[in-house]
Amino acid sequence: MLPEQLSSIFRTKQKSYKMVLILCLIDQYEQTNSFSFPLSAIAERFLAYFQENSRQGIKVDSPPPGIATYWSEFNLSKTLTLLKTPFDALSSILEVDYDQKIVSFRADIANKLDKDVILELKEYALNELQNYNEKLGEPKVSLHSALSEIMNSYITARSQTFAGHQLGTLFRQTIPEQLRSLSYMDPSYKIQGSVGMGNWATIPWIAVMDKRITDTTQHGEYIVYLFSEDMESVYLTLAQGVTVPKDELGKKEGYQYLEQKANELRKLLPLEGMQKDDGINLTSRSGLGRDYQVSTVAYIRYDRDALPDDDQLLADLENVVTNYKMYVDHVLKNKGNDEEMPPKEEKGSTSLSSLNVPEQIEQIQSYISRRGFHYPNGLIENLYLSLKSKPFVILAGVSGTGKTKLVKLFAEALGATGDNHQFTLIPVRPDWSDPSDLLGYKDLSGAFRPGRLAEVLVEASQPANQHKPYFICLDEMNLARVEYYFSDVLSVIETQEWKQDRIVTSKLINRESLLPEDQSVYGDLSIPDNVYLIGTVNMDETTHPFSKKVLDRANTIEFNYIDLQQYPSLALQEEETLLPVHNSFLRSEYLQLVDVYADYTDLVHTTTEKLVKINHILEEIHSHVGFRIRDSICFYMVYNQRYELLTPDEAFDLQLLQKILPRVQGSNLSVKRVLLKLLEGTLGRKLSSFSDLMEDASNIDQEWNDDQEEKKAKHPLSARKIAFMLRRLEEDGFTSYWLS
Known part of the structure; x- marks a missing residue:
């Protein structure tokens, strides 16, 4: 059985160079019976492998881009330069003396290389090389193309219809299917992308989860591509689920737990080539973007205008997957010993939903x-x-x-x-x-x-x-x-x-x-x-x-x-x-405005400014709202932004309908004037016939209630309700939200 130092040397492979290099070293050993080799001899064997196979039409890795297009154009000097990369990758078992131009197995490794170990190492390298080369003929995953398309088109897509959009297909199907085809992806991984649920997400993502430790982005550890709100950059991250820690521990303690866990993982894993700091910048606002930043363990940043080629992107992903596998192995090996998130509430024995x-x-x-x-x-x-x-x-x-x-x-x-x-x-x-x-x-x-x-x-x-x-x-x-x-x-x-x-x-x-x-x-x-x-x-x-x-x-x-023409489906549906x-x-997390103000300052100000304008209108009939309703509406808007369930206009429309309009009732002209002013706000425009409607609002339908006007309205649900209340006032001399 191979020693541990040798059994995982091909776990991370950007190209086939490491496998070919090991085979060249073993061939040279079989001729000289020495574990120390001239660099020139190894370089000659290495180049001969690629040139001979290419000449015979056998598929092998192409030369590095920017150096040569074909192996026939390569020479010994270029090969020696190229070999520095696999030498560095195998530094745990090899030593290179560039002054003496000698490469050798490290002394502690050489002591373990008897004939049986060398034979097993050769078979290991040959099998890995064969499996690798067989995949060269398969369609290549182009992360570069996918990431570029997302960052160049997502902001425009936000203003387009959500349902059926091609970006949704790219996130949910195309990219996950491509990632599953990569040789270093475990078949049991859950790979999932999201652009939102019913509305465009502010921070879209693509996650890779080992189902043995988590099958949701709500908790646990996973790999995830996070796109910045301005689409100027995308981050490949090793991250933690933030929803459950925040919900169960509260925001402050939840953040503390995530930060402590991130520091533990940074000490546990090598995370080479990754940033291990708090420099990830997804958004300047609070909400999910801020949560993602706090929960990140390590990351690699790619800027839209300087996106690396596919070779580099795939190599980076494999590196992160390797670290993730090391962490999962550690968790499974030490299951029951690691400190778990301190629960605030007893969960009982029943399994609970882990859906976000x-x-x-x-x-x-x-x-x-x-x-x-x-x-x-x-x-x-x-x-x-x-x-x-x-x-x-x-x-x-x-x-x-x-x-x-x-x-x-x-x-x-x-x-x-x-x-x-x-x-x-x-x-x-x-x-x-x-x-x-x-x-x-x-x-x-x-x-x-x-x-x-x-x-x-x-x-x-x-x-x-x-x-x-x-x-x-x-x-x-x-x-x-x-x-x-x-x-x-x-x-x-x-x-x-x-x-x-x-x-x-x-x-x-x-x-x-x-x-x-x-x-x-x-x-x-x-x-x-x-x-x-x-x-x-x-x-x-x-x-x-x-x-x-x-x-x-x-x-x-x-x-x-009510649409009476809704019929039950006759198709059998699996339970x-x-x-x-x-x-x-479901539990409320905010009781006072101060609980959300620091994290959602802009949203609180925007919402409050709208309510101030509404209050100026309602004061005429002494129906203006107080701090209780202001806070409640702000909480509603904050939760909506946090979970991205409705657009901001849709959410505020519902709050107008549910918290403001039920307060309006009466039979005098002041009530009519208030309703007409509120209608202007919900339509997002001035009523051209305001004075005429004050005299007679029975024709309010002509001003508002048709399909085209409804689609253009800023807050269509509230506008429709106001129009109904105005008709009741005109016909019955009294109106109320509660009249059917």
Whole structure:
């Protein structure tokens, strides 16, 4: 068996030079029985191999570009220069004395070279050379062409339709297939590229993952090409997944963990030819680009205007793959001994989904579609972002649009069902008039009789369940006055604060009023950060309106526009195995604007400036918003930018629709004027007939409601809703967001 120093000398191969050189050394040894050889003799044998095979038409490596086109043009002097590269690559076993013009095996290696070892080394070199030469006839992977195309066309592509774009095919199929064909890629590697999920990613990437340690870019270590936001450069990196460390440890501790891990890997691996510093520069903004920079262990930077040739790019990739293999071997060898990421929450024994946010959203959509239900585009992304911003959402619409079913299917897709008690449906009754119907009450003996909400909160608060999301659907919640039966919960939601890395609220039930036997169970009852409240409401005249106290604390998602010509697919679809998610997928990470301001300063300023303009309009009817709504909208926009689910205009459109327009109602001219000014903002242009519309807005359709105008509108969903509210005002003398 070959000694360890010899068994891996061909692991990294840019060309066949090393294999040919070793064979030349062995041939010379067999003639002289010496382990020290004249450089000229080795150079002659080396050149003769390539010239003779080329003359016979046998495929061999071409000479280095820029030196000669054919081996017949090569001479001994050029060959001696060329041999410096494989000599350096084999410096662990060879020594070269350029003054004496001698090359020899290192003394510690020569002592191990008996006849059996030499024979095995010769067979090793011959096999590697044969396998290498057989691949020379295969189509060559051109990383240079692929990377150039991406950097030269991506910025333009961002302004084009996302679906079906050729760059998506290049990232998801063409490049991964080419990389899989490389001889040094393990067949079990997962190779994946991404330009975003539904919208163009700010930082597109192509990753190579060893599935034994990770199959997602969300956590673990992997190789990844990261493209800078300005497309001036691309980085070949050894990187770490950042999503799970940030979600489970919090941003500050998550970054500290990643930086510590990066330093450990830099000491463990050779990482020759790679930068081992913090100089990677993907973006000047915060968000995913900043996360990627923190998580990078080492990198090689390529600038768009100085991109190396394919030989260099492929050699660099093989070098990084070699380091990655060394790391994976180390992890597997020391499994159970290495320090793992310190968990903040007990994960339990159940396997959890390792999908990143866009992948998980796509799986939720697929799950709902397979069950024959269809919802408007962007609704699932909106529901996710709304819950992430604040764990209280209202689904509004006419009866029969599938609001309750949406909550149930969304929860099921995340592993929360009625059977495991993580999904609870609570129908609201018209006679509910105080919180006891939800939370519970004391009977005549003084014993506490918990309501259904209290029972769920008790279970969700158990330490063993804190990593699981719990969904509570308050069905038809406006059949009774929400302010009466839900007031305690609304007040407590606003008391959220960080305590020992968890989000907690104040207590829901007065501990002192309970009997001793009830105090241990219900005395400390609060709303834990793994409980999500979703109310459904029917928008008609039979229900109670919402006060601003409720609207300030919720995202109100309306879907009244139903396409009845959506039919279930008759094709058989394979059932997917859905893994439950960790609560970090949904849990809020920001409670105050200061939590995001440093990292998302520009986005906070841009969003706030838009709200200031809207507030100037709303002040006329005393419906302007305060800090609570500003912060909530900023959080929504930050999460959207971070996970790249919607375009910025689409996200702000939804926040206008959900946080601003529900506040507008009334019957006077001031309300009409406010709606028309808001309409101008959503259309992105001035209304040419503003004064005429103030007199009579019944023809608002002519100004707005046609397909071409809708496509041109900056915020089409809000514009369409405003147009509807104006028509109701004109026809009925009163308007409200809640009128169907």
